[in-house]
Amino acid sequence: MTTTPPRLTVGTRGPDWSSDPLTRTDFVRYAGASGDMNPVHHDDTIAQAIGNPSVFAHGMLTAGLLSSYLVDWLGVGTLRSFKVRFREKVLPADVLTCQAEVTDVAAGNDGKVATIACSVVREDGSVAIEGTATAACAP
C-alpha cells in the first residue's frame, strides 16, 4: 500500500517542522543503522584532530531527516527522486528546520509529478543541505 498523493500546485509549501536539539546519541544511532562508522561522527578526539569543533552529523543523517519530513508530508511511496547537496556541517545541539516548496508540476509517465525544492537550515540560518525531490501528486 502506498499513500494517496496530495494535491500540489506551484508554491505549495510543506508544513513547518523543526527537530529537537540533535545529540551524540542521534549520531551513534545513525552510525549503527547505516553502517557508516567513520569516527569523526562519534569520537571527539579524532574529529578535533582534523580541525572540527567536535563530532558532527553524518550528512546522510541530515538527508535522512529531510526525506522523513518529505514522506510525512507527501506520503509513503510517492517520492520519485531525492537529491541533496551537503553545505554546512551539523553539530551536537543543533536544532534543524526542514523546509519544502513546490516549484513545478508537470505531466509524467504515470500521472502528475511535482518538483520540490527542499532544505535543512540550522538555527543560525546557515543551510546544512539543499535538495530537490520529485513526487507523484494528485491530478
Add this chain to the structure above:
Amino acid sequence: MANVEAIGTVIGKVSFPVELGKVREFAKAVHAGNPEYDRNAPDGAVAPPTFLMTMSLWEPEGGPNMPDLGMDWLRVLHGEQEFEYFAPIRVGDTLTVTTRITDVYTKPSSKGGELSFAVFESEFEKQDSDRVAVSRMILVEPPKRS
C-alpha cells in the same frame, strides 16, 4: 589529479535481504514517523527513501574493489547524493546492487586550485530483476592549500 581511466570500473556487486529489524532500526535513526514503516503495513513495511545507504553493510571485508582515483581519501568529502525510485522497496525483498564509477573529473575552485570529483552510481534490482532504484554519490576532494 583525477584518474579518468577509472571511469566505467565496476567496484562491487552484492545481493542482500531487506529485513524488518534493519528497516525499523534505520527508520528510527532518521526519525521516520510514518506508520507505513510498521510491520503491520498490509503489503509489508516500506523501506525509508535513504535506506539504500545500508548497502555498505554488505560490502566484502576490506571494502569495495576500488581503483586508484588519484584522490586523497583523508580529504574527500561527501558532496552530493541522489536517488531515483522506480518501485517501493519492502521488507522481504532481496536487492542486488551493482556499483560502478561513472565519472571522474576536476573543476577549478573559485578559491583557487582545483576540485576533484568522483561519481559512483549504484543500480538496485529486485529478486524479479526489475530495476527499483538508482543512487548516485558524488565525492569531492577540495583543493590543497598551498
